[in-house]
């Protein structure tokens with residue numbers, strides 16, 4: 001039996017438990033709503049001696065990730081966590097962590113970005129960081145947040161990858177929602193994660209190295225970025241391998257995405273995060289009404305599994321993409337829609353790809369909204385540009 | 397012998413550079429010629445200098461060349477022309493001149509020789 005305990009916990013507890021089991025050498029973090037409970041819970045575990053981690057309390061998220069980079073450059077296994085404005089404050093360090101190829105693992109509790117100030121969920125924070133060279137794994141619920149965190153360490157630290165990884169979970173909906181989570185034995189998790197072999201360390205006086213040197217004179221920046229892109233490509237393979245191994249050890253396989261009722265679907269909805277749960281319920285109800293609607297839940301957004309997605313959706317003529325953030329391009333489409341559209345550019349059968357926006361700033365996403373989206377696709381009755389689900393369009 | 401042989405680095409493909417842009421060896425600043433940034437150049441007056449070595453101690457780029465406890469010149473491959481040596485010299489033995497003028501004068505002298 002791999003499950004040691006099943007408990008009703010909030011999402012932040014599930015993530016803190018994964019962190020305890022991974023037992024990073026160093027955690028430097030700063031509290032921010034709605035991630036705060038992760039840092040608090042983990043700090044309590046450290047104080048109680050339940051985990052052997054050097055906890056560094058810093059004065060900001062910029063310092064949190066800076067401290068993590070320093071520790072990881074020293075060869076330590078490092079984790080942090082954040083949310084929203086905190087992620088935004090880490091911005092310059094995000095690129096430094098990935099450029100230095102430090103496999104820092106960071107759960108990010110998705111919360112929108114100000115203004116206006118709003119503490120609730122959407123994906124603006126992490127989607128904005130999509131080009132920062134971090135792997136991104138999205139979670140539908142607390143169980144997945146727990147399991148994605150465990151896998152993220154393995155994926156990030158793989159020798160062919162060595163890139164930092166974010167684990168995304170929806171603010172409040174997952175982070176503060178109480179759900180049943182099955183936890184695995186400490187030892188099994190630890191064996192799965194394995195021992196970390198750092199690619200380099202600044203703390204070996206026998207082999208001194210320089211980290212973070214200036215590239216302005218020789219000018220090999222372009223070459224380094226190309227190598228980073230290759231590592232991201234490798235991550236695609238590694239995410240799959242780690243997900244399969246996770247399935248062997250713990251009984252639940254992980255891939256790039258999950259499908260529901262997709263085989264014979266005539267229209268499909270794509271969602272990520274907790275919205276996928278809502279969408280699944282809507283698809284179930286639409287099926288009961290006789291509508292051939294299917295769903296694809298995207299787990300991996302960086303690297304983007306374009307080829308596999310196109311394969312999985314090749315038989316569906318109409319696809320609706322549910323985005324929980326905007327790109328402000330002035331045209332249609334959130335970030336997921338743009339990626340999916342681009343992925344299909346070379347496909348033989350190009351489906352119609354419809355852009356839906358929902359749930360900004362924590363606006364409730366109801367099964368009714370998801371059903372409405374599904375119906376619009378079936379009926380071929382959708383507006384040009386983006387369709388905003390749950391938006392107040394008219395005064396009344 | 398350098399562990400990290402970068403003679404050929406201009407021809408390296410992206411596959412050859414070390415991961416994370418680290419420099420896998422210490423003390424490489426000597427190989428890194430930064431004197432080209434210089435806009436001003438120090439000139440020492442042999443007559444005025446008493447080899448107190450204050451400039452040698454204070455130069456941030458270790459660019460004062462000393463042999464047998466005597467200043468013999470400047471390492472212009474690393475000197476940035478910051479002027480600290482001139483400012484600190486108790487005998488006003490160092491003058492800071494325009495790099496471009498000094499260089500063209502040097503070229504002329506070389507041509508005449």
Ligand code: SF4
Nearest residue numbers: 445447448449451485
């Ligand atoms: S500080 Fe002036 S006097 Fe002293 S060694 Fe340098 S140039 Fe000569």
Ligand code: SF4
Nearest residue numbers: 455475476478479481
């Ligand atoms: S000008 Fe500055 S860098 Fe050059 S020798 Fe003097 S102190 Fe050193």
